[in-house]
Amino acid sequence: MATNKIIWAGPRPALEDAGIRLTEFLHPPPSVVGLTAPGDAAGDDAANWRLEAYFTGSPDMGAVEAALAGIEGLSAPQIEELPDIDWVAHSLAGLGVVRAGRFVLYGSHDADKLPDEPGDFAIRIDANEAFGTGHHPTTAGCLELLDRLAGVAPQSILDLGTGSGVLAIAAAKQWRRPVLAADIDAKSVEIARRNVALNEETDLADIVCADGFEHDRIAAAAPFDFVFANILARPLIEFAPEMARHVALRGRVMLAGLMAEQEAAVTAAFEAAGFRRLNRLDHPVWPVLLFVRV
Numbered sequence: 001m002a003t004n005k006i007i008w009a010g011p012r013p014a015l016e017d018a019g020i021r022l023t024e025f026l027h028p029p030p031s032v033v034g035l036t037a038p039g040d041a042a043g044d045d046a047a048n049w050r051l052e053a054y055f056t057g058s059p060d061m062g063a064v065e066a067a068l069a070g071i072e073g074l075s076a077p078q079i080e081e082l083p084d085i086d087w088v089a090h091s092l093a094g095l096g097v098v099r100a101g102r103f104v105l106y107g108s109h110d111a112d113k114l115p116d117e118p119g120d121f122a123i124r125i126d127a128n129e130a131f132g133t134g135h136h137p138t139t140a141g142c143l144e145l146l147d148r149l150a151g152v153a154p155q156s157i158l159d160l161g162t163g164s165g166v167l168a169i170a171a172a173k174q175w176r177r178p179v180l181a182a183d184i185d186a187k188s189v190e191i192a193r194r195n196v197a198l199n200e201e202t203d204l205a206d207i208v209c210a211d212g213f214e215h216d217r218i219a220a221a222a223p224f225d226f227v228f229a230n231i232l233a234r235p236l237i238e239f240a241p242e243m244a245r246h247v248a249l250r251g252r253v254m255l256a257g258l259m260a261e262q263e264a265a266v267t268a269a270f271e272a273a274g275f276r277r278l279n280r281l282d283h284p285v286w287p288v289l290l291f292v293r294v
Contacts, residue, residue: 003031004058007078008051012037014073015051016137016285020259022053024232025067030055047073054082100140101147103170121173124198125164138230138256139166141288145254145281146170153177154225158218158246160239161231161257165192165207171228172204180221182210213242223248229255233262240269247293252278255289263287 008018012035019033030053037049061077068074098105105123146167153175159168162181171179183189189209196205208217212235225248229236236255247253253275258266260283267277267289275291 002057003082004055005080005082006030006053006055006059006064007080009048009075010051010073011047012049013285014071015049017071017259018051018068018074019053021067021071022064024234026063028056030059047075098140100143102174103143103147105143105166121170123166123169123173125166125195137283137286138288139163141281141283141286142167142228142230142254142256143170145279145288145290146174148279154252156180156221156224156248157226157228158182158221158224159228160212161229161235162192162207163188163230165195165205167228167230168192168205168207169196169199169201171226172201173199177204179205180217181205181207182215182218183207184209184211212239213246218246222246223251225251227251227253229253229257231257233258233266236266237269240273240275243270244273244275244293249293251293253291253293255291256286258287258289260285260287263289 008015010018015035019035022033023029032054034052035049036052061079064077102117102119103121103123105125107125143166155177157168157171157175157177157179159165159171159179159181162168162183165181168179168181171177181192183192186209189207192207196202196207206217208215210218213219213222223246227243227247229239229243236258243253253270255266255270270289270291271277274293276294277289278292279290281288
């Protein structure tokens with residue numbers, strides 16, 4: 001089946017908003033959404049940032065327009081029909097090395113470009129069909145906040161909605177503690193396991209396929225001292241009571257995937273479930289929140 005690419009131009013905040021709406025509200029969602037900077041590096045407000053969304057088959061443009069309704073600054077979409085190649089890998093292969101705190105994420109094609117700084121944690125994540133290469137602000141933000149955490153390393157760690165396994169790998173490298181990671185998507189689980197092996201963390205990071213907390217391994221390992229949940233605002237709110245039942249007293253939870261305008265609702269849900277906010281990584285669109293169970 002042919003692949004179609006839709007391209008929008010506009011300022012970065014508008015395109016980031018459009019990207020999350022396409023993946024959260026559109027069914028079926030694009031196979032990959034990529035954001036690229038303007039060649040003149042004119043800043044986030046420049047009108048020539050580009051958003052590219054790849055669809056298998058012909059997308060329902062009425063549904064696409066409905067999902068993006070109300071976002072100001074987007075250009076009219078341009079649609080291209082593409083030859084039958086792996087456009088997921090193609091669209092991600094040129095994203096380059098990403099630094100987030102001491103974490104340096106790279107693809108195999110960029111192995112020769114890695115900086116050599118003492119204390120860095122290099123994580124290899126190749127282009128694939130799972131979310132979480134480190135280029136999106138939610139993943140990078142989690143890594144930056146993780147890098148700032150001090151004190152005694154947690155004994156039991158869960159990465160809920162692991163995607164490509166980046167956060168599980170990062171936690172294993174930083175804390176040298178066992179990490180259990182879960183994702184509802186079997187393909188993501190396969191890719192995360194492959195990435196764990198690529199990064200030589202199979203002794204510490206283990207991946208299971210689970211719908212939220214519903215897995216025997218999660219039940220056996222609970223309560224957790226630390227949980228990552230880089231998913232979306234709606235499931236974060238729904239998971240808040242269940243999160244409280246799976247997190248130890250004084251355990252911490254890092255939340256991402258929510259947008260700035262959704263922060264108040266997510267915060268209210270977690271406070272109602274018995275959590276108190278400890279920290280926040282600021283971002284104009286994608287904040288990252290750190291809570292403690294009290």
